[in-house]
Amino acid sequence: MLSLVIAGITLVIVVYLLVKGYYPQAALFIGGLILLTCTWIFGLGDLLPAKQTTHFGGFDIFKVFSTRFATRIGGLGLMLMAIGGFSRYMEYVGASSALFKVFEKPLKKIKNPYLLLGAAFLVEQIMVIFVPSHAGLGLLLMCTLYPILVRSGVSPLSALGVIGCCQFMDVGPGSGNANMAAQVAQMDVSEYFVYYQLPLFIGLVVILTFVQMFVQAWWDKREGWHFDPEHVKTFAGEKSVKEPVDAPRIYAILPIIPLFLIIFFSKVAGSTIRMxxxxxxxxxxxxxIIFELIRWRDLRKILGTFKLFFEGMGKILVGVVSLIICGEYFAQGLIKSGAMGTLISAANDAGFGLAAMVVIGGLLLWIMAFIMGSGNAAFFSFAPLVPPIAHAVGAPIVSLIFPLQVLVSFGRVSSPITAALIAISGIAGVSSFQVAKRTCIPMFVATIVTLVAYFMFWY
Structure with missing residues (x-):
């Protein structure tokens, strides 16, 4: 009981710090520090296995952190940093913009504004698999898709609502949450993507395409918006976005190469080679880099751009990997203090099964992501707790981690304080709360559809 009281107080402190906008890594680290310190002082459990202990609890509190750091930095951390390095290089050479140009002309031919919105949403969902950053893709779309939409008769808020949902689901081998889920489930990320994420993703995209069209039309009618071709306003005042690099059309294949390699050289494709x-x-x-060498024929300059790959890796280390490690440190505090074990035992005694855990856990993570404005912070702090919960209810880990990983994305996209919504609303000169109104209803629909589909096909 003491462990639950300590955990409850600590959780309130952590949530308060996150809601108030404190650095999330620090908030999660403080939470883990409090829990592990109380575990040592009150003798609630062992902090480390006998082979890893420093033989002094005061040092073991921090050894738990260094152990998690060492474990993650060489596994999932390295994977995410490599993705970050590649994404940074794609941004530099203009490959993501070249990929969008493939869809630009067909979009301009659609005259009905709401059909154009639906088509734009479909294009976004193709791109999100290759540009795995909600804020990054949102900013790219602001300087490419947004002007097309508003000049074609789409209201700015409707355009922002659709762009805000560009990464409504963390999907694909490039997603940090997807990689984390696959690792927790002890699955290859290509299998997790093809057998679990992809079927649900395709179904949700089809449904949400129509939902977006009707919801945005409903909001426009409710707010009395009328298109005035004489006064089309794209960006707010002097605010604008960096123009994408003008890259050759052939560069559109570059963001697709990693997905091809990962899927083609895997069990999914029946290959004996593993990538x-x-x-x-x-x-x-x-x-x-070879493409760039052929294009510019300047060996010194192009080889110098390789540093961008490492800059991208460093950015992910600071922003994402550190968040995973601090989230796991907090989770270790919940586990080591015995709070998690007590809750699992109580759930078992109450007869909670997998279904209850999926619904309760999914809605909890949805709310946490909404409050924090970050799906990563919520998911990374909860994911390490999934294996013992799945074991307690006698279910495969993937059957629990999969719906939770999907649902947390919907909470993030609905939040007015998530980075992507703040960025795109600032560029357009509107409140992020106005944009969040346009994303909430589609995400509520996505939540319901996901739970129904999960219990029909994966439960």
Missing amino acids: DVVTAMVISTIIA
Whole structure:
């Protein structure tokens, strides 16, 4: 009981810090520090196995952190950093913009504004598999898709609502949450993507395409918006976005190469050759460098751009990997203090099964992501707790981690304080709360559809 009281107080402190906008890594680290310190002082459990202990609890509190750091930095951390390095290089050479240009002309031919919105949403969902950053893709779409939409008769808020949902689901081998889920489930990320994420993703995209069209039309009618071709306003005042690099059309294939390598050289394709994510990202970056060498014929300059790959890796280390490690440190505090074990035992005694855990856990993570404005912070702090919960209810880990990983994305996209919504609303000169109104209803629909589909096909 003491462990639950300590955990409850600590959770309130952590949530308060996150809601108030404190650095999330620090908030999660403080939470883990409090829990592990109380575990040591009150003798609630062992902090480390006998082989890893420093033989002094005060040092073991921090050894737990260094152990998690060492474990993650060479596994999932390296994988995510490689993805970040590749994404940074794709941004530099203009490959993501070249990929969008493939869809630009067909979009301009659609005259009905709401059909154009539906088509734009479909294009976004193709791109999200290759540009795995909600804020990054949102900003790219602001300087490419947004002007097309508003000049074609789409209201700015409707355009922002659709762009805000560009990464409504963290999907594909490039997604940090998807990689985390696959690793927790002890699955290859290509199998997790093809057998679990992809079927649900395709179904949701089809449904949400129509939902977006009707919801945005309903909001426009409710708010009395009328298109005035004489006064079309794209960006707010002097605010604008960096123009994408004008790259050759052939560069559109570059963001697709990693996905091809990962899927083609895997069990899914029946190949005896295996391609891990890090290797795929490095190979794809080298191919991009070769493209640049052919284009510019300046060996010194192009080889110098290789540093961008490492800059991208560093950015992910600071932003994402550190968040995973601090989230796991907090989770270790919940586990070591015995709070998690007590809750699992109580759930078992109450007869909670997998279904209850999926619904309760999914809605909890949805709310946490909404409050924090970050799906990563919520998911990374909860994911390490899934294996013992799944074991307690006698279910495969993937059957629990999969719906939770999907549902947390919907909470993030509905939040007015998530980075992508703040960025795109700032560029357009509107409140992020106005944009969040346009994303909430589609995400509520996505939540219901996901739970129904999960219990029909995966439960």
